[in-house]
Amino acid sequence: MKNRYAEAEENLRLMEMMDKLFLSDPTLGVLGMQDELAEKGMNYNVKRIRRLLRKMAIEPIYPKRNLSRLGKAKYIHPYLLRNLEICRPNQVWALDISYVPMKHGFMYLTGDPADGHYGFIQPLYRRLAAIQ
Numbered sequence: 001m002k003n004r005y006a007e008a009e010e011n012l013r014l015m016e017m018m019d020k021l022f023l024s025d026p027t028l029g030v031l032g033m034q035d036e037l038a039e040k041g042m043n044y045n046v047k048r049i050r051r052l053l054r055k056m057a058i059e060p061i062y063p064k065r066n067l068s069r070l071g072k073a074k075y076i077h078p079y080l081l082r083n084l085e086i087c088r089p090n091q092v093w094a095l096d097i098s099y100v101p102m103k104h105g106f107m108y109l110t111g112d113p114a115d116g117h118y119g120f121i122q123p124l125y126r127r128l129a130a131i132q
Contacts, residue, residue: 007055014044015052022058023103029060 007015014037021036022028028036030050037044053059086092098109 007052011048011052014042014048015056017042018049018052018058019056022060026061029062032060 017037017040018033021033025032025036030046030053033053034044034046034049037049081092084092095110100107100109
């Protein structure tokens with residue numbers, strides 16, 4: 001008995017190609033995906049591409065609306081350094097932690113700490129050399 005939810009062989013090949021294209025450029029939406037497929041000689045209707053992308057749960061990476069609007073957070077943390085005069089080294093430090101999506105999972109990327117007194121990020125090896 002044939003499964004009515006199974007995709008045709010042609011659609012499975014198309015889905016495999018769309019997956020490869022999306023991994024190479026995760027900003028491709030439906031129209032961008034249609035253009036990339038057309039360059040490879042695969043001309044398909046926008047409706048088919050949209051349906052298959054939804055079935056594959058693929059959504060392009062792009063800035064969502066109203067991300068920078070204030071008041072969205074449950075609690076807005078105060079800026080504690082507003083009236084602080086930074087006058088000596090090692091008084092204020094900053095660290096950048098970024099979430100990076102990977103092909104199979106994710107990783108956290110941390111930047112070197114920055115000394116607020118100098119106003120720029122110091123290379124780690126200079127700091128380590130000064131300690132020794």
